Amino acid sequence: MKLSTISSFKAGTSIRGFYICKEKSHRNTKNGDSYLDLVLQDKTGRISAKIWDDVSHYDDLFKVSEPVAVKGKVEDYNSRTQLVVQQIKRADDKTYQKYGFSLNQLIEKVEEPIDELWISLLSSVKTLKNPYKKLISSILKKYETEIKIIPASINHHHPISGGFLKHITSMVDGALSLLANYKNLNKDLIISGVILHDIGKVKGLKFTTEAEYTDSGKLIGHIALGLEILNESVLNIKIDDELILKLKHIILSHQGSLQNGTPVPPRFPEALFIHLLDTFDGKMDIMQREINNDPNQNWTDKHNHFYRELWKK
Numbered sequence: 001m002k003l004s005t006i007s008s009f010k011a012g013t014s015i016r017g018f019y020i021c022k023e024k025s026h027r028n029t030k031n032g033d034s035y036l037d038l039v040l041q042d043k044t045g046r047i048s049a050k051i052w053d054d055v056s057h058y059d060d061l062f063k064v065s066e067p068v069a070v071k072g073k074v075e076d077y078n079s080r081t082q083l084v085v086q087q088i089k090r091a092d093d094k095t096y097q098k099y100g101f102s103l104n105q106l107i108e109k110v111e112e113p114i115d116e117l118w119i120s121l122l123s124s125v126k127t128l129k130n131p132y133k134k135l136i137s138s139i140l141k142k143y144e145t146e147i148k149i150i151p152a153s154i155n156h157h158h159p160i161s162g163g164f165l166k167h168i169t170s171m172v173d174g175a176l177s178l179l180a181n182y183k184n185l186n187k188d189l190i191i192s193g194v195i196l197h198d199i200g201k202v203k204g205l206k207f208t209t210e211a212e213y214t215d216s217g218k219l220i221g222h223i224a225l226g227l228e229i230l231n232e233s234v235l236n237i238k239i240d241d242e243l244i245l246k247l248k249h250i251i252l253s254h255q256g257s258l259q260n261g262t263p264v265p266p267r268f269p270e271a272l273f274i275h276l277l278d279t280f281d282g283k284m285d286i287m288q289r290e291i292n293n294d295p296n297q298n299w300t301d302k303h304n305h306f307y308r309e310l311w312k313k
Contacts, residue, residue: 002016003016003017003018003099003100004016004017005017005042005043005044005045006019006040006041006042006044006045006046006047006295007044007045007295008044009047009074009081009083009295010074011074011075011076011081012073012074012075013073013074014071014072014073014074015070015071015072015073015074015083016069016070016071017042017069017070018042018067018068018069018070018091018096018100018101018102018105018106019040019041019042019067019068019070019106020040020041020042020065020066020067020068020106020107020209020210021038021039021040021062021063021064021065021066021067021068022038022039022040022041022046022064022065022210023037023038023039023064024036024037024038024059024062024063024064025037026055026059033052034055034056035050035051035052035055036050036051036055036058036059036085037049037050038050038051038085040068040070040083041106041108042106042108043105043106043107043108043109045292045293045294045295046293047081047082047083047295048080048082048083049070049072049082049083049084049085050082050083050084050085051085051088052084058085058088058089061088061089061090062088062089062090063090065208065209065210066090066091066209067090067091067092067101067103067106067209068088068089068090068091069087069088069089069090069091069096069099069101070083070085070087070088071085071086071087071088072084072085072086072087072088073086079296079301080296080301080303081295081296091103103209106209107161107209108160108161109160109161109162110158110160110161110162110163110165110166112162112166114148114162114165117162117165117166117169118144118147118148118165120169120172120173121140121165121168121169121172121195122140124169124172124176124191125137125140125191125195127191128188128191128192129188131237131238131239131240131243132188132189132191132192132243134237135192135233135234135237135239136191136192136195136196138233138237139195139196139199139229139233140195142233143199143202143229146202146203147164147165147168147202148162148165149161149162149206149207150163150164150201150202150205150206150207150211151163151164151205151207151211152164152166152167152198152201152282153205153211153282154205154211154212154213155211156282156286156305157281157282157283157285157286157289158282158285159211160207160211161207163211164198164201164202164205167198167281167282167285168194168195168198170281171194171274171277171278171281172191172194172195174277174280174281175187175190175191175194175273175274175277176191178273178277182269182273184269185269185270185273186270189243189246189247189250189270190270190273190274192247193246193247193250193251193254193270193271193274194274194277194278196226196230196247196250196251197226197250197251197254197274197278198222198226198254198278199226199229199230199251200221200222200223200224200225200226200227200228200229200251201217201222201225201226202229203216203217203222203225203228203229204216204217204220204221204222204225205217205222223251223252223255223261223262223263226251227248227251227252230244230247230248230251246268246270246271249264249266249267249268249271250270250271250274252264253265253266253267253271253275254266254271254274254275254278255275255278256275256279286305286306287305287306287310290304290305290306290310291310291312294310294312296312297312298311298312298313299311299312300312
């Protein structure tokens with residue numbers, strides 16, 4: 001059986017394949033008929049899908065976040081590509097492995113090998129002076145497993161397995177390049193701040209088949225969790241109070257403004273540097289993902305993070 005990836009979908013074609021159900025909701029047509037509105041995803045993209053017939057029957061066969069086996073037809077609707085689902089059922093190894101099903105093949109991960117990203121990050125940490133080096137090394141050692149797995153966010157930038165590590169290493173690389181033009185800034189503070197600005201997410205996020213919040217992530221939030229990790233980590237390290245204060249401020253201010261959920265805005269150059277670099281790296285990833293995941297040809301539709309059509313050339 002030939003399996004179709006979402007990126008290969010073309011209007012007018014029939015498909016079979018395995019995907020992750022990212023969203024599922026009950027809707028009604030103008031005539032009052034019930035249907036299921038879905039979002040399906042694989043490693044190559046995501047697509048809107050509809051179940052028009054036997055809604056109650058199919059609704060009982062799968063849940064959100066589960067892998068599904070799908071048969072359907074691709075169509076254009078209002079200049080958007082969508083899938084009309086003809087058959088759908090939860091996929092498992094016992095039933096579908098012989099047809100090519102592999103959950104691991106559906107989970108979206110960063111392209112780079114995780115161990116290479118990790119080695120790159122550790123190499124940057126080795127260039128730091130103490131107490132920065134000792135502090136950051138201890139935190140990375142304690143949370144290595146989480147850092148290598150979790151996403152950087154749920155629905156925004158780098159929302160995939162390994163996304164957190166990719167975001168951090170990308171920011172570190174960017175910081176080292178930019179610092180050549182800003183020699184008055186404290187390089188060790190910036191590299192340490194880059195690594196710590198989102199560190200609360202190691203307690204606030206998790207990844208199975210998709211990015212999810214932990215209970216702590218929902219109830220406390222990654223900024224407060226980041227301060228908690230920093231406070232715990234400095235207890236056994238001889239470190240200046242002013243440095244701790246600066247690192248706390250970077251964690252608190254990295255989202256830039258009160259409107260973006262940050263308790264305080266950046267109040268010294270290194271904090272502003274990290275906020276801007278964080279925003280840049282995040283926005284670039286979001287735009288690239290919107291372009292890559294859109295099934296249309298030359299332009300994306302406007303229903304995306306940027307509320308505008310994006311050119312795919």
